[in-house]
Amino acid sequence: MINRTIADIFNEIAAMLSLDERPTARFEVRAYQKAALTIGMMQEPIEDIYRKGGVNALMELPGVGKSIAGHIEEYIKTGRIKKYDELKKKYPIDMAGLTSISGMGAKRAMVLYRKLGIKDIDDLKRALARHEIRALDGFSEKSEAIIAKGLAFRETSKGRMLISDALPVGEGIVKALMDSGLVEKVMMAGSARRMRDTVGDLDILAISKEGQKVMDFFTKLPEVSGIVAKGPTKSTVNLDIGMSCDLRVLEPQSFGAAVQYFTGSRDHNIQTRTIAVKKGYKLNEYGLFDRKNRNIGGAEEESIYEKLGMQWMPPEMREARGEVELALQHRIPRLVEPKDMRGDLHSHTKATDGDNTLEEMAAAAMKLGYEYIANTEHTKSLYVTKGMNDRQFDAHFKKIDKYNDSLNGKFRILKGAEIEILKDGSLDLAPATLKRMDCLVASVHSNFNMPKKEMTERVIKALDSGYVHILGHPTGRVIGVRSAYDIDLEKVAEAAGRNRVALEVNCLQRFDLNDTNILLTSKYKVNYAVNTDAHQTGHFAFMRYGVGTARRGWLAKEQVINTLPLEKLLKTLHR
Numbered sequence: 001m002i003n004r005t006i007a008d009i010f011n012e013i014a015a016m017l018s019l020d021e022r023p024t025a026r027f028e029v030r031a032y033q034k035a036a037l038t039i040g041m042m043q044e045p046i047e048d049i050y051r052k053g054g055v056n057a058l059m060e061l062p063g064v065g066k067s068i069a070g071h072i073e074e075y076i077k078t079g080r081i082k083k084y085d086e087l088k089k090k091y092p093i094d095m096a097g098l099t100s101i102s103g104m105g106a107k108r109a110m111v112l113y114r115k116l117g118i119k120d121i122d123d124l125k126r127a128l129a130r131h132e133i134r135a136l137d138g139f140s141e142k143s144e145a146i147i148a149k150g151l152a153f154r155e156t157s158k159g160r161m162l163i164s165d166a167l168p169v170g171e172g173i174v175k176a177l178m179d180s181g182l183v184e185k186v187m188m189a190g191s192a193r194r195m196r197d198t199v200g201d202l203d204i205l206a207i208s209k210e211g212q213k214v215m216d217f218f219t220k221l222p223e224v225s226g227i228v229a230k231g232p233t234k235s236t237v238n239l240d241i242g243m244s245c246d247l248r249v250l251e252p253q254s255f256g257a258a259v260q261y262f263t264g265s266r267d268h269n270i271q272t273r274t275i276a277v278k279k280g281y282k283l284n285e286y287g288l289f290d291r292k293n294r295n296i297g298g299a300e301e302e303s304i305y306e307k308l309g310m311q312w313m314p315p316e317m318r319e320a321r322g323e324v325e326l327a328l329q330h331r332i333p334r335l336v337e338p339k340d341m342r343g344d345l346h347s348h349t350k351a352t353d354g355d356n357t358l359e360e361m362a363a364a365a366m367k368l369g370y371e372y373i374a375n376t377e378h379t380k381s382l383y384v385t386k387g388m389n390d391r392q393f394d395a396h397f398k399k400i401d402k403y404n405d406s407l408n409g410k411f412r413i414l415k416g417a418e419i420e421i422l423k424d425g426s427l428d429l430a431p432a433t434l435k436r437m438d439c440l441v442a443s444v445h446s447n448f449n450m451p452k453k454e455m456t457e458r459v460i461k462a463l464d465s466g467y468v469h470i471l472g473h474p475t476g477r478v479i480g481v482r483s484a485y486d487i488d489l490e491k492v493a494e495a496a497g498r499n500r501v502a503l504e505v506n507c508l509q510r511f512d513l514n515d516t517n518i519l520l521t522s523k524y525k526v527n528y529a530v531n532t533d534a535h536q537t538g539h540f541a542f543m544r545y546g547v548g549t550a551r552r553g554w555l556a557k558e559q560v561i562n563t564l565p566l567e568k569l570l571k572t573l574h575r
């Protein structure tokens with residue numbers, strides 16, 4: 001899957017074009033950024049779309065016009081994009097890397113290159129260490145500090161990649177191995193199997209009698225950019241997407257033990273091994289061995305847990321947070337599953353900052369078998385998204401009513417909004433409009449730097465208004481972009497429970513609430529909504545990761561409101 005590679009190239013083209021003086025360059029920059037955003041997040045391999053429908057199918061993707069579709073075709077056919085190569089010659093610097101640091105635009109990167117010869121992040125680090133940047137024209141001690149802070153934030157998330165970027169690539173490799181005919185079994189392990197929100201590297205396990213051939217095949221896959229180590233039972237490669245991937249080839253009698261061990265987590269393994277030792281066994285990646293060193297349960301993961309007197313548990317729970325104790329007592333809860341989801345309660349259309357029409361979003365949701373979606377456009381205070389005012393909502397809701405009527409009950413669009421929680425905790429629409437909402441998501445998108453106490457009061461005031469159904473992305477973090485704001489989630493959960501407001505598990509690059517915050521808040525009698533926050537039809541596909549996060553927070557189907565059939569959901573929302 002080359003989606004991420006192409007998105008990176010387009011982002012870099014955009015960064016380089018932004019140095020262009022032509023008045024039209026601005027539009028080109030935006031076009032490349034838009035295409036990069038769509039392609040980078042798409043779950044279907046772009047090469048498959050091209051193979052099935054050619055350039056025309058590419059042009060149906062949001063933000064992809066004729067010339068960009070041409071570039072994609074060129075890359076698929078030749079592995080290069082001429083325009084990119086030409087720009088790279090003109091600007092021999094790592095623009096994408098440098099501009100990914102918050103506080104560093106393309107223009108600044110160019111100044112740093114011309115004045116200090118900074119070509120990449122390593123050069124930048126050196127210049128920061130020597131305080132060379134603050135002395136330049138147009139920079140100051142303050143702007144230097146902002147860049148240093150941006151770099152530090154990047155470093156803390158360094159090397160880890162969003163599960164939604166990593167897993168599709170890993171699954172592509174799993175499928176390629178399966179289709180190769182060289183393996184009997186192949187499986188994803190590691191943090192990707194545990195559905196952790198970010199992944200450090202991919203861990204794949206296979207059974208085969210032809211280890212050498214499997215490794216030859218694996219190390220030559222098109223996704224591979226370099227070989228780190230290659231042997232008949234273990235190889236490690238670097239992938240184009242900027243992450244490494246381990247493959248281990250195993251004997252059938254060790255496969256289950258390896259799956260258990262390499263799924264992890266490390267702390268879960270340590271606890272599990274302690275239980276084995278107490279029983280007089282030895283547990284490692286090759287098997288479960290009794291006192292006479294016979295492998296008594298290495299072939300199947302289930303049999304290892306069984307022999308240890310434990311109930312099998314979903315990989316998402318294996319983080320040493322009490323799941324081992326529950327497994328020993330055979331009290332592992334039944335967790336919510338992707339197939340339980342009957343709709344999505346947070347989505348945007350072209351009416352504000354989305355890319356598709358209401359009809360297109362509904363059609364995509366119906367195709368997934370959903371019974372409903374909530375359309376939740378932004379509200380007026382969020383100018384950058386073309387947020388709507390009361391009058392606009394009135395017109396918009398009439399349109400939704402008409403569309404729902406035309407569907408004859410086959411599907412329902414719930415009328416909603418993603419309303420701004422203003423600095424003082426008030427909401428930015430009139431009560432008459434708020435009363436018409438089937439599903440009101442309320443979110444904080446401004447003044448992130450308030451003290452904890454004030455932020456907590458701000459949000460609770462919104463929940464106490466009586467109009468809110470869902471608290472959107474409750475901590476405000478965006479992975480790789482911005483960390484969570486300071487807020488007392490336990491107090492918020494208590495207020496949400498009291499007001500029967502569901503807390504959101506937002507899947508679009510946020511995973512907010514995350515697993516630990518779900519575990520923290522679920523002590524209070526509060527429900528959750530797992531939402532994709534779709535801004536285009538393709539984003540509905542992120543639901544599986546949100547459900548993964550919910551499972552990591554041990555949520556059952558009953559705790560997630562968008563598993564309810566439409567009528568029951570409406571009753572819950574209309575409390």
Ligand code: DGT
Pocket residue numbers: 189190191192196198199200201202203261262263264265266267269270
């Ligand atoms: P990642 O790659 O950082 O997102 O996280 P994981 O969990 O995939 O970690 P990774 O790839 O380093 O190792 C895969 C699994 O192998 C890990 O979840 C548990 C197991 N493992 C690795 N190192 C150790 C260790 O030192 N002790 C034990 N008990 N297990 C380990």
Ligand code: CA
Pocket residue numbers: 190191192200201202203
């Ligand atoms: Ca891993």
Ligand code: CA
Pocket residue numbers: 190201202203246
């Ligand atoms: Ca690994």
Ligand code: ZN
Pocket residue numbers: 346347348418533
């Ligand atoms: Zn939204």
